[in-house]
Amino acid sequence: MSEDRPTRCAFVAIVGAPNVGKSSLINRLVGTKVSIVSPKPQTTRRRIIGITNRGVTQLCFVDTPGIFAAAGRLEKAMVEAAWRAAGDADLVVLVLDAKRGLEPKSRAVIEGLKKIGKPVILAINKIDLVDPPVLLPLTAEANALLPFEETFYVSAETGEGCEELLGALEVRAPQGPWLFPEDQLSDLSNRAMAAEITREKIFLQLREEVPYATTVETEQWVESPDGKEIRIDQTIYVQKPGQKAIVIGKGGSRLKAIGEAARKELEQLLGARVHLFLFVKVREDWKEDPERWRMLGLEPPRRQG
Ligand SMILES: Nc1nc2c(ncn2[C@@H]2O[C@H](COP(=O)(O)OP(=O)(O)O)[C@@H](O)[C@H]2O)c(=O)[nH]1
Ligand SMILES: [Mg+2]
Numbered sequence: 001m002s003e004d005r006p007t008r009c010a011f012v013a014i015v016g017a018p019n020v021g022k023s024s025l026i027n028r029l030v031g032t033k034v035s036i037v038s039p040k041p042q043t044t045r046r047r048i049i050g051i052t053n054r055g056v057t058q059l060c061f062v063d064t065p066g067i068f069a070a071a072g073r074l075e076k077a078m079v080e081a082a083w084r085a086a087g088d089a090d091l092v093v094l095v096l097d098a099k100r101g102l103e104p105k106s107r108a109v110i111e112g113l114k115k116i117g118k119p120v121i122l123a124i125n126k127i128d129l130v131d132p133p134v135l136l137p138l139t140a141e142a143n144a145l146l147p148f149e150e151t152f153y154v155s156a157e158t159g160e161g162c163e164e165l166l167g168a169l170e171v172r173a174p175q176g177p178w179l180f181p182e183d184q185l186s187d188l189s190n191r192a193m194a195a196e197i198t199r200e201k202i203f204l205q206l207r208e209e210v211p212y213a214t215t216v217e218t219e220q221w222v223e224s225p226d227g228k229e230i231r232i233d234q235t236i237y238v239q240k241p242g243q244k245a246i247v248i249g250k251g252g253s254r255l256k257a258i259g260e261a262a263r264k265e266l267e268q269l270l271g272a273r274v275h276l277f278l279f280v281k282v283r284e285d286w287k288e289d290p291e292r293w294r295m296l297g298l299e300p301p302r303r304q305g
Contacts, residue, residue, distance in 0.1 A: 018066030
């Protein structure tokens, strides 16, 4: 940053319906995995910031939980957090899935964006999955609902179009000091990232309600003096004894597979040998625990009575 030009810094909220590829896109734009991804909707529970620097400009991408008609209290708070992120951001990017197009959930997000009244950039993602001719009608239809500043066609999977999107965000970033050190890639601590990685493996390996009933906490983190080995202890909380049995699996096989997958990724991420110990506990009301909410960066629920 020896250039004389003043620095720029933008918070860029990435919003959209569940599963359109918001987290994948941020990982691609940042150039490394900062947010977990799965084929299931609502994998992202907390607000995560992924950071990338280009010349004098720092772009801070705010990954948000997908916006949907939420039922539970935790789910409602997740959606509120997504809207708050959009309201607070300097720039807003709406992500659509090229294949799913303007499904009702995406239309609902567009309605919400109209109320916020901020300029929005449209990123049509997953273009690797469609024939190019579908993109123009989709662009026209979307822009009829809300006139977007600009439209980009991207693939988080292949990286296509991402450089163009980054360039547009760069020139729109307001002047201001950088908010994160030059080498920081996300606002998650290693402990929190490690918990997210195990949670991702649970989302990838378990079905139906179990991933949604699960949360992961890193309880202990001990590094060897030379930093080459790390012992990480985590607790997987579930809501019911039956779910505990599913997470553990026959003879512990499922838990072992989850641990293996998480450990491999942690070793890559941390560049050290990792010993990962997973424990499963039933805590029926973890979704109501104010401490958990704070860890997710959400406003805790108010106790009644
Ligand atoms: N083919 C393809 N799949 C994608 C792309 N972006 C995301 N996905 C997949 O879509 C699913 C949902 O992605 P995710 O990033 O978790 O979506 P989010 O819920 O919006 O954060 C995952 O299975 C991703 O691998 C893309 O550009 N192309
Ligand atoms: Mg996500």
